[in-house]
Amino acid sequence: MNADAQSEGALFDVVAPTSAASGTLSAQQHHAAPLAVRMRPQTLDELAGQAHLLADGSPLRRLVEADEPTALLLWGPPGTGKTTIAGIVSAQTNRRFVELSAVSAGVKEVREVIDGASRLLARAGAETVLFVDEVHRFNKAQQDALLPGVENRWVTLIAATTENPFFSVISPLLSRCLLLTLEPLDDDAIRRVVIRAMSSERGLQGAVAIDDAALDQLVRLGGGDARRALTYLEAAAGAAQGKRETKVTLEILELAVDRAAVRYDRQGDQHYDVISAFIKSIRGSDVDAALHYLARMIAAGEDPRFIARRLVISASEDIGLADPAALQTAVAAASAVQLIGMPEARLNLAQAVIALALAPKSDAVYRAIDAAIADVKAGHIGAVPAHLRDSHYGGAEKLGHGRGYQHAHDDPRGVASQRHAPAELLDRDYYRPTTRGAEADYSARLERIRVILADD
Numbered sequence: 001m002n003a004d005a006q007s008e009g010a011l012f013d014v015v016a017p018t019s020a021a022s023g024t025l026s027a028q029q030h031h032a033a034p035l036a037v038r039m040r041p042q043t044l045d046e047l048a049g050q051a052h053l054l055a056d057g058s059p060l061r062r063l064v065e066a067d068e069p070t071a072l073l074l075w076g077p078p079g080t081g082k083t084t085i086a087g088i089v090s091a092q093t094n095r096r097f098v099e100l101s102a103v104s105a106g107v108k109e110v111r112e113v114i115d116g117a118s119r120l121l122a123r124a125g126a127e128t129v130l131f132v133d134e135v136h137r138f139n140k141a142q143q144d145a146l147l148p149g150v151e152n153r154w155v156t157l158i159a160a161t162t163e164n165p166f167f168s169v170i171s172p173l174l175s176r177c178l179l180l181t182l183e184p185l186d187d188d189a190i191r192r193v194v195i196r197a198m199s200s201e202r203g204l205q206g207a208v209a210i211d212d213a214a215l216d217q218l219v220r221l222g223g224g225d226a227r228r229a230l231t232y233l234e235a236a237a238g239a240a241q242g243k244r245e246t247k248v249t250l251e252i253l254e255l256a257v258d259r260a261a262v263r264y265d266r267q268g269d270q271h272y273d274v275i276s277a278f279i280k281s282i283r284g285s286d287v288d289a290a291l292h293y294l295a296r297m298i299a300a301g302e303d304p305r306f307i308a309r310r311l312v313i314s315a316s317e318d319i320g321l322a323d324p325a326a327l328q329t330a331v332a333a334a335s336a337v338q339l340i341g342m343p344e345a346r347l348n349l350a351q352a353v354i355a356l357a358l359a360p361k362s363d364a365v366y367r368a369i370d371a372a373i374a375d376v377k378a379g380h381i382g383a384v385p386a387h388l389r390d391s392h393y394g395g396a397e398k399l400g401h402g403r404g405y406q407h408a409h410d411d412p413r414g415v416a417s418q419r420h421a422p423a424e425l426l427d428r429d430y431y432r433p434t435t436r437g438a439e440a441d442y443s444a445r446l447e448r449i450r451v452i453l454a455d456d
């Protein structure tokens with residue numbers, strides 16, 4: 001680096017962290033750094049999971065391997081590789097790496113970094129990677145301050161967020177960035193990360209082994225977060241060595257991370273047993289049991305999206321119109337899971353579970369649609385009545401289509417006396433509401449409506 005580049009370095013020293021984020025550590029730093037930092041991948045090929053981002057010719061590959069400047073917005077839960085990707089881009093493209101935390105940096109710091117990067121590029125031809133962590137915490141003015149650097153390519157911006165960028169990032173910045181979505185690591189990926197750390201020269205170097213039960217529990221506790229899994233592994237290895245043991249056992253792991261093993265296999269019988277008990281507890285209005293099973297799934301690292309999907313189903317299957325707000329509550333919880341992720345989303349899931357468990361219950365919606373589908377599958381279909389058929393094309397009138405149709409809004413009751421179902425299904429009453437909760441009102445209204453319709 002020439003003198004001009006060196007003269008700009010002082011500016012970056014104010015805002016740049018140690019070089020740990022970019023994957024290069026001195027011997028002293030390496031010894032002191034946490035295991036998760038030491039094991040941070042140094043190339044894209046070392047990155048765990050995220051296969052959809054690593055294919056040949058992918059934008060991320062082109063940015064790193066073809067050195068094509070592109071502003072990136074990385075969206076994903078913690079521990080999926082957002083900071084790692086920024087470091088790899090910096091290290092493999094030989095660009096200066098500067099990190100700003102949206103928690104502590106303001107507009108002034110953003111402008112200083114971008115102005116300094118612009119001068120450095122003009123004087124020395126040296127490019128800068130600006131990594132902004134938790135960019136969703138920046139307000140509009142702070143995000144606006146990033147735009148000149150991105151627009152003029154004074155910096156290669158890599159911004160990371162755990163929240164939905166369509167809600168948390170301003171449109172001008174979002175439109176100038178390539179959005180890459182990172183998925184939670186699956187169990188196999190976490191397992192590979194842990195096993196590699198056990199033997200790697202940058203990791204534990206074979207100092208301890210780990211038994212199968214402890215490894216399985218460590219993968220579960222990781223919950224798709226590689227950094228968390230490595231943090232727990234480091235604590236467990238330290239505990240084993242402190243006890244002069246050469247192997248991390250389940251007992252040592254539980255002692256080290258203060259988390260008892262939850263007997264729950266996401267691919268086995270326990271998975272189905274627990275979710276079954278969870279839904280049946282909601283159906284049975286046992287809110288405390290439902291919360292227990294929710295906690296059990298959360299502690300075991302169950303995918304919160306799976307839990308949310310089951311709540312959405314339960315809202316219609318077990319509650320329906322007895323409490324029409326139940327479906328809205330469940331869908332809102334599912335959206336919150338996508339928007340903010342765990343662990344905060346546990347609150348949204350718990351709120352939905354409590355609301356659904358305490359809501360009045362009705363399976364009338366479930367029974368109604370299944371009865372209707374059963375009739376259709378049995379061949380009870382029939383012809384659409386002529387007065388309901390489409391009459392908006394030439395020749396329809398000659399066929400009698402639409403003739404005699406009564407517009408419901410023209411009737412002062414809002415319901416016209418005419419038949420709608422095929423003739424052979426006029427005796428079918430699929431929806432049979434209960435008298436529980438809000439469905440009692442639907443029941444009374446439905447009775448009046450069916451009387452009017454029967455007058456045809």
